[in-house]
Amino acid sequence: MLKTLARGFFAASLLVSQAAHAAWPDRPITVVVPYAAGGITDVLARVTAEYLQTKLKQTFVVQNETGAGGIIGAANVARAKADGYTLLFAPIALLTLSPLTTKVNYETSDFAPISIVASSPFVVTVSKEFPTNTIAEFIAEVKKKPGGFTYASAGAGSTTHVASLLFLKGAGLDMVHVPYRGVGPAFTDLIAGHVQMLSASPVELKPFIGSDKVKPLGISSKERSRYLPNVPTISETLPTPTVATYNGLLGPKGTPAEVIEMLAAEIVAAEKTPEFLDKLAKIAVEPSGTTPQGMAAEIAANAERWKSVANDIAPPKSQ
Secondary structure, three states: OHHHHHHHHHHHHHHHHHHHHHOOOOOOEEEEEOOOOOOHHHHHHHHHHHHHHHHHOOOEEEEEOOOHHHHHHHHHHHOOOOOOOEEEEEEOHHHHOHHHHOOOOOOHHHEEEEEEEEEEEOEEEEEOOOOOOOHHHHHHHHHOOOOOOEEEEOOOOOHHHHHHHHHHHHHOOOOEEEEOOOHHHHHHHHHHOOOOEEEEOHHHHHHHOOOOOEEEEEEOOOOOOOOOOOOOEHHHOOOOOOOEEEEEEEEEOOOOHHHHHHHHHHHHHHOOOHHHHHHHHHOOOEEOOOOHHHHHHHHHHHHHHHHOOHHHHOOOOOO
16 A cells, blocks of 8 residues: 555656646746856847747846856856756856866866857957968968067957967967957057957957958868858968857756757757848857757867867966
8 A cells, every 4th residue: 555655656746847847947047148248148148048038938037147257157057056947158168268277166067068059260360560461471471580479369268369379389380478358459459550460250350341450361160251251261271170169058967958958959940040040140150059969069179179278378277
């Protein structure tokens, strides 16, 4: 009799649990963006949240939790309840690059990958006065004067910094790094000729195209960008790995698998709709919707890619 009751209780509990999961989402979902409003990650998060809100018939609230270069917001999500109601929208470099260059209070394994939403390569850009118009000419010019030229970034350890380092190491070039507090000030000094090179995304470069203020020499993608069709890939001149920043959606470790799969499927479906693709095109990013497994694979590959330049960014951490 007791065994029969126990089996009945277990079956009832299982049904209740399944019903609870099946009901997701039955209340608003918070999407944490670990950066200030207005940046490319924030804009992408809002575009994605708006789409998911429409498809899943539930409110998606984008919440900016800034500080420590994105680390605070990421850590908050890592510690959140893994029930599908707190998610993180961020560049995967926050999981793969930041731990190599600074102290973070989370592990990559603290997150459950859902889907990459969009990617953006980097464009090697020089000041208008710099006497080169191609990657090959740039390499030849810089090699004449090792350590005699400078390159800017949006900050030490930023993706703009590391993208430049990967290119410079691949080309065997020695340039002096000048970090700025954001890509805007870096572009200001590039235009003024105070620094000679900057690696930036197409959307960051877009305001200056056609103005003759800067010269884009090469892009770090596998193929030429639809947004900059006249800019050759770096790999057309120099064998280099594809380098891009990938923004996507993650949950805390332990987020229900059915929630993860549902969200990933919706993102992949979104990138087959003209409306969603048009919104991505307006911010000059490439649609990159993936399965959770695909995002996990890119996170692993990304981590390996950054390791090759980690010691050039910051001294090794003490054990």
